[in-house]
Amino acid sequence: xxxxxxxxxxxxxxxxxxxxxxxxxxxxxxxxxxxxxxxxxxxxxxxxxxxxxxxxxxxxxxxxxxxxxxxxxxxxxxxxxxxxxxxxxxxxxxxxxxxxxxxxxxxxxxxxxxxxxxxxxxxxxxxxxxxxxxxxxx
Amino acid sequence: xxxxxxxxxxxxxxxxxxxxxxxxxxxxxxxxxxxxxxxxxxxxxxxxxxxxxxxxxxxxxxxxxxxxxxxxxxxxxxxxxxxxxxxxxxxxxxxxxxxxxxxxxxxxxx
Numbered sequence: 001x002x003x004x005x006x007x008x009x010x011x012x013x014x015x016x017x018x019x020x021x022x023x024x025x026x027x028x029x030x031x032x033x034x035x036x037x038x039x040x041x042x043x044x045x046x047x048x049x050x051x052x053x054x055x056x057x058x059x060x061x062x063x064x065x066x067x068x069x070x071x072x073x074x075x076x077x078x079x080x081x082x083x084x085x086x087x088x089x090x091x092x093x094x095x096x097x098x099x100x101x102x103x104x105x106x107x108x109x110x111x112x113x114x115x116x117x118x119x120x121x122x123x124x125x126x127x128x129x130x131x132x133x134x135x136x137x138x
Numbered sequence: 139x140x141x142x143x144x145x146x147x148x149x150x151x152x153x154x155x156x157x158x159x160x161x162x163x164x165x166x167x168x169x170x171x172x173x174x175x176x177x178x179x180x181x182x183x184x185x186x187x188x189x190x191x192x193x194x195x196x197x198x199x200x201x202x203x204x205x206x207x208x209x210x211x212x213x214x215x216x217x218x219x220x221x222x223x224x225x226x227x228x229x230x231x232x233x234x235x236x237x238x239x240x241x242x243x244x245x246x247x248x
Contacts, residue, residue, distance in 0.1 A: 059210060059211070060210040060211075061210075077208050080208045081172070081174050081207075082172060082173075082174075082206055082207040082208045083208070084206040084208065085206055085208040085209055086203055086204060086205045086206060086208075086209055087203065087204040088201055088202075088203050088217075089199075089201065089202040089203070089204075090201055091194075091198065091199025091200050091201060091202065092198055092199060093194075093195050093198050093199065093200045093219055093220050093221075093222075094200055094201055094217070094218065094219065094220070095159030095160065095200075095217075095218030095219045095220040096159060096217075096218040098217065098218065099201065099203070099215065099216065099217045100214075100215070100216040100217070101209060101210075101213065101214060101215050101216070102209070102210040102213070102214050103208055103209055103210060104172070104207075104208050104209065104210055135210070136172060136174055136208075
């Protein structure tokens with residue numbers, strides 16, 4: 001089998017796409033996580049993120065985050081044009097350190113939750129959501 | 139105001155026992171323009187969102203939330219609050235255009 005110039009180029013570009021795209025997304029996520037934690041250590045903890053496995057409409061995906069004792073919890077949707085979704089700060093009268101909201105998701109991705117603990121450490125959790133119709137316009 | 143009627147809605151139980159943890163649900167109608175959408179003429183619709191939400195009970199903070207454009211239109215926020223005595227929840231939503239939307243709900247603790 002001979003490889004034409006066109007075929008070789010196509011193979012090369014395809015290979016590049018496969019290797020570069022996932023790395024780019026995860027590098028972005030790492031950067032966003034570091035921006036919130038300030039480089040602090042991420043430890044194991046009781047942070048729970050609840051989201052549907054499949055979201056038919058990316059315009060409003062219900063997400064619940066819960067982490068006992070957390071000072072604040074940030075939600076990130078790394079593949080969105082604006083990856084930051086929201087940051088919840090819990091006050092003295094918070095009944096439980098949990099919150100539910102609806103978020104936009106441009107495509108299938110891991111939604112990431114980051115909780116800041118009172119001792120300055122951070123806990124991370126993620127939930128994969130398959131999105132059928134993206135919800136970021138454009 | 140910006141051409142649409144913003145109406146906050148909150149749901150809180152009317153009564154509770156001392157230090158009970160109650161469910162608070164809030165909804166506000168707002169387009170939450172994320173600054174990426176293109177209108178029919180091909181122009182980008184400028185960002186216009188609610189960027190902050192706060193809830194206090196008798197002046198003490200329950201939760202505060204910093205909001206970015208990735209939150210859905212008509213933001214829905216649900217959380218739990220501990221009520222030590224009778225009083226009033228105060229809710230505020232801050233708009234990018236400087237508007238402040240407010241609502242309140244009272245609860246009787248017996």
